[in-house]
Amino acid sequence: MINFWNRLKRANRPACVSLVLLLLLYLAALLADFIAPYPYDSQFREYSLCPPTRIHFFDRDGRFHWRPFVYRIAIVNPALKEYQEDFSTRYEIMFFPSGGRRLFGVAPEGKIFLFGTDLHGRDVFSRVLHGARISLSIGLIGVSISFFLGLLIGGISGYIGGRLDTVLMRLVEIIMTFPGFYLLLALRAAFKPNISSLQLYLLIVVIMSLIGWASLARVIRGMVLSLKEEEFVMASRALGLSSFRIITRHILPNTFSYTITALTLSIPGYILGESTLSLLGLGIQEPYPSWGNMLSICVGNLRILTGAPWMLIPGGCIFLTVICFNFLGDGLRDVLDPKNW
Amino acid sequence: MLNVKNLKVSFYHQGKIPVNILSEVEFDIQSGESLALVGESGCGKTLTALSIVKLLPRHARIDRGEINLLGDNLVNLAEKDMLNIRGKKIGMIFQEPSSYLNPVYSIGNQIAEAIRAPLTKKEKKEKVFQALTEVGLKPMHYWQFPHQLSGGMQQRSLIAMALINQPALLIADEPTTSLDVTTAIQIMTLIQTLQEKHRLALLLITHDIALACHFGDRLAVMYAGQIVEIGPAKKIFSSPLHPYTENLIGCLPEKYQPKQTISAIPGSVPDFRRLPSGCSYHPRCRYRLPVCTCSQPPVFRRDDIKVRCFRYGKTLGTEKS
Amino acid sequence: MEKLWELKKVNKTYQLTDPLGGAIRLEALKDIDLRLYQGETLGLVGESGSGKSTLGKVLLRLLPVSSGRIFFRTLEITHLPESRLRGLRKNFQIVFQDPYRSLNPRMKAGQIIMEAAAGSFSEKKERARKLLLDVGLSTDDFDRLPHQFSGGQRQRLAIARALGPEPEFLVCDEPTSNLDLSVQAQILNLFLQLKEQYFLTYLFISHNLKVVEFLADRIAVMFRGRIVEIGKSSQIIRSPAHPYTMSLVASSQYRVTRLALRTIPSQGCPYACFCPEFENCCLDYIPALKEIEPGHEVACLIRGK
Numbered sequence: 001m002i003n004f005w006n007r008l009k010r011a012n013r014p015a016c017v018s019l020v021l022l023l024l025l026y027l028a029a030l031l032a033d034f035i036a037p038y039p040y041d042s043q044f045r046e047y048s049l050c051p052p053t054r055i056h057f058f059d060r061d062g063r064f065h066w067r068p069f070v071y072r073i074a075i076v077n078p079a080l081k082e083y084q085e086d087f088s089t090r091y092e093i094m095f096f097p098s099g100g101r102r103l104f105g106v107a108p109e110g111k112i113f114l115f116g117t118d119l120h121g122r123d124v125f126s127r128v129l130h131g132a133r134i135s136l137s138i139g140l141i142g143v144s145i146s147f148f149l150g151l152l153i154g155g156i157s158g159y160i161g162g163r164l165d166t167v168l169m170r171l172v173e174i175i176m177t178f179p180g181f182y183l184l185l186a187l188r189a190a191f192k193p194n195i196s197s198l199q200l201y202l203l204i205v206v207i208m209s210l211i212g213w214a215s216l217a218r219v220i221r222g223m224v225l226s227l228k229e230e231e232f233v234m235a236s237r238a239l240g241l242s243s244f245r246i247i248t249r250h251i252l253p254n255t256f257s258y259t260i261t262a263l264t265l266s267i268p269g270y271i272l273g274e275s276t277l278s279l280l281g282l283g284i285q286e287p288y289p290s291w292g293n294m295l296s297i298c299v300g301n302l303r304i305l306t307g308a309p310w311m312l313i314p315g316g317c318i319f320l321t322v323i324c325f326n327f328l329g330d331g332l333r334d335v336l337d338p339k340n341w
Numbered sequence: 342m343l344n345v346k347n348l349k350v351s352f353y354h355q356g357k358i359p360v361n362i363l364s365e366v367e368f369d370i371q372s373g374e375s376l377a378l379v380g381e382s383g384c385g386k387t388l389t390a391l392s393i394v395k396l397l398p399r400h401a402r403i404d405r406g407e408i409n410l411l412g413d414n415l416v417n418l419a420e421k422d423m424l425n426i427r428g429k430k431i432g433m434i435f436q437e438p439s440s441y442l443n444p445v446y447s448i449g450n451q452i453a454e455a456i457r458a459p460l461t462k463k464e465k466k467e468k469v470f471q472a473l474t475e476v477g478l479k480p481m482h483y484w485q486f487p488h489q490l491s492g493g494m495q496q497r498s499l500i501a502m503a504l505i506n507q508p509a510l511l512i513a514d515e516p517t518t519s520l521d522v523t524t525a526i527q528i529m530t531l532i533q534t535l536q537e538k539h540r541l542a543l544l545l546i547t548h549d550i551a552l553a554c555h556f557g558d559r560l561a562v563m564y565a566g567q568i569v570e571i572g573p574a575k576k577i578f579s580s581p582l583h584p585y586t587e588n589l590i591g592c593l594p595e596k597y598q599p600k601q602t603i604s605a606i607p608g609s610v611p612d613f614r615r616l617p618s619g620c621s622y623h624p625r626c627r628y629r630l631p632v633c634t635c636s637q638p639p640v641f642r643r644d645d646i647k648v649r650c651f652r653y654g655k656t657l658g659t660e661k662s
Numbered sequence: 663m664e665k666l667w668e669l670k671k672v673n674k675t676y677q678l679t680d681p682l683g684g685a686i687r688l689e690a691l692k693d694i695d696l697r698l699y700q701g702e703t704l705g706l707v708g709e710s711g712s713g714k715s716t717l718g719k720v721l722l723r724l725l726p727v728s729s730g731r732i733f734f735r736t737l738e739i740t741h742l743p744e745s746r747l748r749g750l751r752k753n754f755q756i757v758f759q760d761p762y763r764s765l766n767p768r769m770k771a772g773q774i775i776m777e778a779a780a781g782s783f784s785e786k787k788e789r790a791r792k793l794l795l796d797v798g799l800s801t802d803d804f805d806r807l808p809h810q811f812s813g814g815q816r817q818r819l820a821i822a823r824a825l826g827p828e829p830e831f832l833v834c835d836e837p838t839s840n841l842d843l844s845v846q847a848q849i850l851n852l853f854l855q856l857k858e859q860y861f862l863t864y865l866f867i868s869h870n871l872k873v874v875e876f877l878a879d880r881i882a883v884m885f886r887g888r889i890v891e892i893g894k895s896s897q898i899i900r901s902p903a904h905p906y907t908m909s910l911v912a913s914s915q916y917r918v919t920r921l922a923l924r925t926i927p928s929q930g931c932p933y934a935c936f937c938p939e940f941e942n943c944c945l946d947y948i949p950a951l952k953e954i955e956p957g958h959e960v961a962c963l964i965r966g967k
Contacts (some may be wrong), residue, residue: 229763234724235820239778239827240751249777253768338767339809381842382813494709520708522869523913523921530918548842555916592847594876599895600854607848609812 015331018324023288025321029132037105037112037125041287044121045110047073049081052116060087067092070112081307116310123264126315131289134320138205139267140158144208146216147263151252154212154220159247160227169221172214180211188282197288204283208273216262223255257336264329266324275318288312291318342542343393343510344369348406350385350392355400360613363566364387366406367640370559375536375543377557377574379431379550379589383610385566386546390512393544394431395423413508429457432503436515438495442487448498449473449483456500472501477531493524497531504535504544511536514546529556550589554578562586565611565621572646581650584626627654665735666831666863667698670757672730674713674720674887690716692887694730695951700830703864705878705895707871707910712884714867715759718833721865722754723747752780752827754886761816766807771819772804776884778826793822796859798852814845821852831863838873850877858916875899880957883907883930886932889951893958903960905937939964 028035055068072089076082091110095103104114115124133163157168184207191203227233228251236246236265271291277283278292279299298304304311348366352358365575370376380386391397393408395415408415416421435441443451452472453465460468470480477496487495496516503511503573513532515527532555535568536543547553553560553574560574562583570583581587588606590596597603608625612615617624623633632651641653674691690713696706708714719725721732723739732740734754734903739747743804758764765774775790791801797818817837824832834853838846850873868874874881875895882892883904889905902908909919924935930945931937937944944963951959952966960966 231758231760232766234719235756235758235764235823236766236777238722238724238751239823240748241777242748242877250766276772338807381844515949522871523709523909523919526913526916526918550843552916589843592843593872594847594850595872597876599878602854603851606844607676607850609814609845610842 006285012327012331012334014327015334018327018331021327022321022324025132025317025324026136028052028129029136032126032129032133034101035103036123036129037102037114038123038126040122040127040130042122044117046075046078046121047083047111047113048119048121049105049118049304050083050111050113050117050121051308052310053111053113054085054200055093059090065092070106070110072109093205115313116308118294118311124294124310124313127289127294128291128317129252131291131294131314132289134201134284134318135271135274135289135292135318139206139270139325142205142209142212142270143263143267145206146266147259148215149209150216151255151259154217155224155247155252156278157217158221158224159243159251161221161225161278165221166193169218172217173260175211175214178211178216180208182275183207184277186284197284201284202275205270212266212269216259219262220255220259224251225249227254243270257333260336261329261333262265264325264332267325271318291315342370342372342374342411343544344407344409345389345393345409346409348389348392348408349404350388350397350401351404352398352400353402358614361404361566362509363392363402366566366568368561368568368571370510370542370544372542373537373540374559375533375557376559376561377545377547377553378561378563379547379553380563381589381610384563386563387514389563390433390544390546393512394427394433395420396427398549428455428508429506430458430508431510432506432508433512433514434496434499434503434516437519438499439487440494442495442500444487447484447486448490448495449485452502452505455505457506468505469501472505473498475504475535476501477527491524492520493528495522496520496528500528500532500535502661504539504541505651506538508541511541512544512546515548516545517552518547518549525552531583532556538623550586551595562589565616566613567621567649569622569649570646571648572644574601577646578581582643582646582653583622583650583651584628585622588625620649663699663701665697666700667696668733669696669721670731670733671695671696672720672732673728674716674725674874675728689887691720693948694889695920696701696889696892697881698831698863699863700863701861702879703877705874705881706755706865706867706884707869707874707881708884709869709910711886714869714884715835717884718835718865718867722751722756722833724756740783753829754831754833755824755827755829756833756835757817757820757824757837759839761813761820761840761897764820765816765823765961767808770807771811774808774819775822775826775858778823782826787889789826793825796825796856797822798848810926812845813841814848817841817849818911821849821856825856825860828860830861833865833867836869838872839868853877871899872911883910888932888961889949890933890962891956891958891960891967892951893960897955897958903954903958903965904933904962905939906933909936912948933962 050073053070053073056069057068058064069085069090069092073086073173074086076084091106093106093112094316097105113123113125115128118124141288153168157165174318187203187207230295233246233250238248270302274283274290275292275295279296281296283292294314298311345366345368348363349361350363351361353359366389368376378389379384388401392403393415403416406416410426415426442448449469452469456465456468469483473480473482478494478497490498516532517528519529529552532543535541545553545557556640557574559569560577561571562585564585565570570577570581570586577586578590581590591604592606594603606625609622619635620633620638623629626633630651637649638649640647640649643653672691672694676690677687678686678688680686694717706714706717716725720727722730727740731738734750734939740911772790775793776786779786779789791804799815799818811819822902826951838849843847855865857903865878866874878895880893881895881898882889883898883906884890885906891898891902891907898907898909901909909921912919920938922938922940924940926935926937926945930947934940934944941964949961949966950962951961954966
């Protein structure tokens with residue numbers, strides 16, 4: 001493990017940084033309940049479209065306080081959604097309030113909206129954290145399923161060849177012709193409109209990965225076909241090793257430098273897929289947040305884009321995640337090359 | 342004709358200490374003469390050839406030395422002047438003929454492309470036909486593609502390409518290594534014939550010391566980036582002076598009775614980044630003297646052979662006699 | 663001497679399709695009759711395209727045979743099911759030409775040899791260590807990866823792997839062709855030493871006649887998929903009978919041979935288009951191997967009398 005880290009550091013600086021960032025993001029998603037100051041569905045109607053609360057260390061008189069604090073948010077014009085900091089009242093940020101169930105917060109009369117609020121007055125920061133759970137996990141689960149299926153089918157097809165190979169590859173081609181996105185829409189429509197969110201989530205993941213494995217299988221099959229002719233594979237056959245051992249020990253590990261890199265680069269596809277669905281209103285439903293459905297409100301809504309730009313933060317999170325995965329995938333390619341061990 | 346003096350070439354990789362590969366390389370070739378440069382992989386012989394035409398790999402640089410061709414020092418020549426040298430005054434042929442031919446053009450087309458004289462298309466075609474005949478191919482091969490030709494025929498086309506502008510020097514870098522033995526002998530004989538006919542200077546680079554001594558007038562043996570012995574080929578082959586040459590000839594299986602143990606050289610070729618102190622060969626040398634471990638041997642002369650070994654010094658530490 | 667291998671009328675044909683859909687038949691091996699005896703080193707020489715590497719692989723059933731029969735001792739293994747063949751494979755192994763491609767780049771040296779050996783984990787480990795020393799490497803190399811070795815060392819590792827299952831027969835497919843002269847010398851010595859130590863029989867394939875002359879007891883010469891001459895090493899080198907063998911021997915001694923270049927219909931003797939001794943009867947049928955002196959056979963109408 002330490003070796004891996006060192007190698008990554010040596011190979012590719014951005015990949016290192018990306019790995020750390022991603023780990024932090026996943027950790028934050030895991031601990032969303034703890035880190036978020038508010039539940040994802042608690043609404044503060046009076047504070048709808050409130051800009052991000054500023055954190056201060058120095059007060060108006062220039063005095064430094066050890067504890068960071070926020071000012072009370074005064075509602076100037078509820079119709080026009082104008083807010084202002086009320087410098088008369090300070091609320092200090094407390095850590096582990098209410099017996100340690102949350103990381104930080106302020107006194108109930110005060111509000112701390114680190115990323116502002118949305119149309120319904122819900123804290124965007126808390127919703128981003130909870131939304132991370134959906135968006136980030138979909139990538140991982142989806143990719144695990146495709147990885148497993150792709151390796152299995154592609155490996156067997158390539159190694160055994162013959163009719164089995166022909167049949168499997170035709171199957172793969174049929175699957176690849178499915179317009180995945182429309183399939184998702186169709187299946188979504190086929191189910192009752194009020195299936196539970198969990199079921200919906202699983203449906204989306206499973207469908208995306210069942211389509212995704214096909215192209216991976218095809219590439220793996222190609223690699224296996226050429227690896228099969230390698231001399232060290234022929235040497236293994238000469239030793240009398242079983243086909244199973246040859247595939248698992250000699251052929252497949254030599255495909256990893258491609259597969260693992262391809263996988264890290266395809267995770268963003270899942271995240272974006274889910275986001276697109278949510279954007280169309282067909283993904284995770286309200287009130288459950290996902291980065292995609294949080295962005296859907298911004299669609300075509302110029303007033304929000306100019307007046308409340310913090311609503312685009314989920315988009316920034318998607319961007320950050322995708323970039324990190326891309327850099328990571330790049331760095332992994334170097335790490336997995338045995339010449340660098 | 343070609344005179345290389347005190348050539349030093351090193352690799353300068355970013356962020357690492359420079360690694361010196363060729364040091365104090367010196368040799369000359371007269372017209373009509375062939376010099377065979379022999380050494381094992383990694384000794385620097387290909388780098389020497391590339392240095393002469395200044396097609397050095399990306400991180401290599403000529404540190405010092407002279408490469409005099411027909412009176413001009415190539416080391417100082419700018420790149421645009423080198424374009425007049427390559428292909429015109431120096432012709433080159435390489436190891437894997439199929440890699441050096443463009444698969445989508447006919448060989449006639451490619452040979453014609455190499456012609457530098459301002460001739461009309463018809464004249465160029467005539468010239469290519471002449472060249473094809475000279476190397477033992479038929480005019481009909483003009484329209485054939487590389488993959489339609491055997492390895493030997495591909496190499497012949499490359500020879501035609503290299504010689505079409507009547508260069509003064511021909512550099513052949515392992516021209517027969519990837520060919521079958523019968524074809525190889527035919528190609529080497531062809532090169533020899535052409536060399537005599539056109540009074541070419543030939544630099545033949547090979548790892549096959551027996552081939553080198555058979556087809557070369559003179560022999561230069563290279564080890565760890567230095568020429569350790571240079572002189573008439575047949576003389577060196579029958580009585581080698583430098584211990585490495587002696588050992589290398591001693592590795593040829595034909596020098597032994599069947600199944601007799603070959604006196605192979607112990608150890609292996611040193612890494613350029615960790616060369617032994619003093620003489621680079623001393624860890625593997627059975628004639629090792631104390632001085633060999635701490636000083637680099639200068640070049641000594643024995644009749645018409647120059648050798649870089651302390652055993653041949655008049656008094657130890659004498660400079661080049 | 664006990665007969666270890668026998669090939670009877672073995673053919674290997676590749677059916678390929680060219681890019682435009684036409685069928686191409688590549689006849690790599692044609693009518694091979696060969697006997698290999700225990701304890702000997704049989705050298706197999708020929709140039710590229712002669713089929714010598716294919717013969718080695720077909721012998722070990724690493725490539726399927728198109729027709730003909732293969733016998734290992736008295737057992738016919740031509741159509742033996744893979745499950746039974748697997749149990750036999752420990753008796754015959756192969757060392758490949760390219761030491762840069764014959765080793766799995768992700769496996770450590772020790773693991774590579776252990777995979778070849780039999781027994782419990784500790785027995786395998788012991789054997790791996792012993793073999794590393796036998797081939798001239800050190801036990802420190804146990805945990806090194808292939809790319810950390812030089813070409814000669816990798817070839818030693820490949821030999822150690824081949825010896826893992828304690829075979830009695832080794833096919834050596836051009837094992838020194840990619841190596842420097844000094845390294846080749848070391849490896850040839852190693853082959854000699856291991857043969858004594860482990861009582862091995864070798865099929866030594868090479869295009870280098872000098873190396874084969876050095877190592878082999880008998881030599882078989884191949885041309886375009888056929889064995890054109892076979893005999894004792896001294897017979898082949900000193901009195902080669904087949905015109906092709908004569909040109910090979912001459913070339914290896916740096917003498918140029920006069921080769922004819924005829925375009926003739928492809929029937930009859932395969933060497934007819936190059937043969938300086940061609941006569942019209944050579945086009946009539948393909949000559950079979952005929953004995954011209956004890957132990958020396960040649961496939962030539964003119965020389966085979």
